[in-house]
Amino acid sequence: MKLSLPLTVLTAGLFLASAVPAQDAKPAPQTLQIKTLAAQMRYDTTEIIVSPGTPLKIVFENGDDLPHNLAFCDAGTDVVALSNAQMEKPEEALRRNWMPDDKRIWAHSKLLNPKETQELLITAPEKPGVYPFVCTFPGHALTMKGELKVFDQGGGFKDLTFKLYLGDWKKLPDFAKETVHREGPIADRLIQIKLDDYKNEFGVVFTGTVTAPVEGDYEFFLASDDGGRILIDGKKVVEHDGIHPASDIKKGKTKLKKGDHKVEVQYFQAAGQIELFVGWKGPRFEITPLSKWLHPNWKGGPQKKKDEFTGMPIEVKDQPVIYRNFIQGAGNRGIGVGYPDGFNLAWSAEQMSPALLWRGAFIDAARHWTNRGGGHQAPLGYGVIPLPEGAPFSVLESLDSPWPAPQPRAEGFAWKGYHLDAKGAPTFHFEWQGVKVSEHYETEGKGIAPDGRITRILALSGGPLPDNAWMRIAKGKAEQGTDGRWSVDGKYFIKADGIVHSGDQLLVPVTPAIRVEYQWQN
Numbered sequence: 001m002k003l004s005l006p007l008t009v010l011t012a013g014l015f016l017a018s019a020v021p022a023q024d025a026k027p028a029p030q031t032l033q034i035k036t037l038a039a040q041m042r043y044d045t046t047e048i049i050v051s052p053g054t055p056l057k058i059v060f061e062n063g064d065d066l067p068h069n070l071a072f073c074d075a076g077t078d079v080v081a082l083s084n085a086q087m088e089k090p091e092e093a094l095r096r097n098w099m100p101d102d103k104r105i106w107a108h109s110k111l112l113n114p115k116e117t118q119e120l121l122i123t124a125p126e127k128p129g130v131y132p133f134v135c136t137f138p139g140h141a142l143t144m145k146g147e148l149k150v151f152d153q154g155g156g157f158k159d160l161t162f163k164l165y166l167g168d169w170k171k172l173p174d175f176a177k178e179t180v181h182r183e184g185p186i187a188d189r190l191i192q193i194k195l196d197d198y199k200n201e202f203g204v205v206f207t208g209t210v211t212a213p214v215e216g217d218y219e220f221f222l223a224s225d226d227g228g229r230i231l232i233d234g235k236k237v238v239e240h241d242g243i244h245p246a247s248d249i250k251k252g253k254t255k256l257k258k259g260d261h262k263v264e265v266q267y268f269q270a271a272g273q274i275e276l277f278v279g280w281k282g283p284r285f286e287i288t289p290l291s292k293w294l295h296p297n298w299k300g301g302p303q304k305k306k307d308e309f310t311g312m313p314i315e316v317k318d319q320p321v322i323y324r325n326f327i328q329g330a331g332n333r334g335i336g337v338g339y340p341d342g343f344n345l346a347w348s349a350e351q352m353s354p355a356l357l358w359r360g361a362f363i364d365a366a367r368h369w370t371n372r373g374g375g376h377q378a379p380l381g382y383g384v385i386p387l388p389e390g391a392p393f394s395v396l397e398s399l400d401s402p403w404p405a406p407q408p409r410a411e412g413f414a415w416k417g418y419h420l421d422a423k424g425a426p427t428f429h430f431e432w433q434g435v436k437v438s439e440h441y442e443t444e445g446k447g448i449a450p451d452g453r454i455t456r457i458l459a460l461s462g463g464p465l466p467d468n469a470w471m472r473i474a475k476g477k478a479e480q481g482t483d484g485r486w487s488v489d490g491k492y493f494i495k496a497d498g499i500v501h502s503g504d505q506l507l508v509p510v511t512p513a514i515r516v517e518y519q520w521q522n
Helices: 079-088 091-093
Strands: 031-036 046-051 054-064 072-073 107-109 117-123 129-136 145-150 157-164 179-183 202-212 214-226 227-231 234-241 251-257 259-271 277-283 285-289 321-325 333-340 343-348 353-359 382-384 393-395 414-420 426-432 436-446 453-461 469-473 478-479 487-488 493-497 498-501 507-510 511-520
Touching: 031 353, 046 285, 054 453, 072 079, 079 091, 079 129, 107 234, 214 227, 214 234, 234 251, 343 382, 343 436, 382 511, 453 469
Parallel strands: 031 054, 046 145
Antiparallel strands: 054 117, 072 107, 072 129, 129 145, 157 179, 157 202, 202 259, 214 251, 214 277, 227 234, 227 259, 277 285, 321 333, 333 343, 343 353, 353 382, 393 469, 414 426, 426 436, 436 453, 453 511, 469 507, 478 487, 487 493, 493 511, 498 507
């Protein structure tokens, strides 16, 4: 099957653009680089948009410490099921280097060793659609996948007129109150702002009609030097007002019914560069420029777009790293700890217990270290294990008694801080029922390896332990194995002395010394 590549890649993706080739010339392949992200079990792009039939040279680079491949599949393929089916005959799959013998795979790389690179020459399919790509190495497909979206370009303006204004503005004016200097149609129906010899102190309002081929969500794109605004059917969708360069592409989304819609683009030029880019994207077509000037992200081949996976990752080397900030899933007093060899946790100083475990990369600090630094940051790695919310200990009348509902801060617990050992690993301290509790973690093996494990170690002292005191160590669908371990939700194994299965919970009695071992299942 043929494959083809579009003009753009969005979100965690790329922008691709190519000049229109001569009618009889064979178009040169567009170059696209796809990398694996170290210790994250992800590609560096999850969405690529191409035009049907576009020839493409893919430079596939494995920057990870594990082997990975890249397989492009037919539209509609369940890539996780396709990959997992290999385990029915693992010896045959191993001989094929974990590339399924499946006719739905129309292009693929070899299995790349760490730090290895391969170039692939493919052609995007002629038929528009969404074609998934995936790493088929065992256990990787769940997170290591993306989509090649093959879309035609959309239509341009059916008609386009302009009104030129003269004025010295610092922001977009109310053009309805300004005097029109000149107006008229634009023959090629592409927005252009060098309508006269004016270099500074002017504004333009463009009015045209676009046709939405189907009802759905449409995005409009704007880059301007200086201020710009896009209105659709009189509703403001995108705005970048004030005096600034056209370095950033702003976008806005609106729902359109099938049919014609009025587009109004407002622009003013104060001084300096004169640039205006406008484009749109629909459910069935890729980003289509509506202006003569193309933003640099639409020219000169693929360009990586900075995303949440590759912002400002904190690298863990020989010693543990502490990150105190808002961590998604760990509340407002989360303490992130990245251990060497790919183990990570987020400990909640509100609940006095671990909130998350994960492996691979630690965390991306871009959200908190740039701009206003707001919001909660999710873990950067993979295999995230959410642990039970709420207080870690409780006194229960019986094993059938419900566990106390989570509170903003665990009631009856007092946070006493943490200290670091000689290697930089933290030990957390808190008190409960007059008992002093210290908690630290030990790791074994590598987080990215199947046998890697992390152990939670608690020591309780300084007072008598209450009767019928229990510690909740897991919540979910639990199944007991033959080796003393329990499988939880099919995602991880947990092991501890004295585990009791109560409803959807695993409990252990509160004793002076408690060890809980966690290990990922795949």
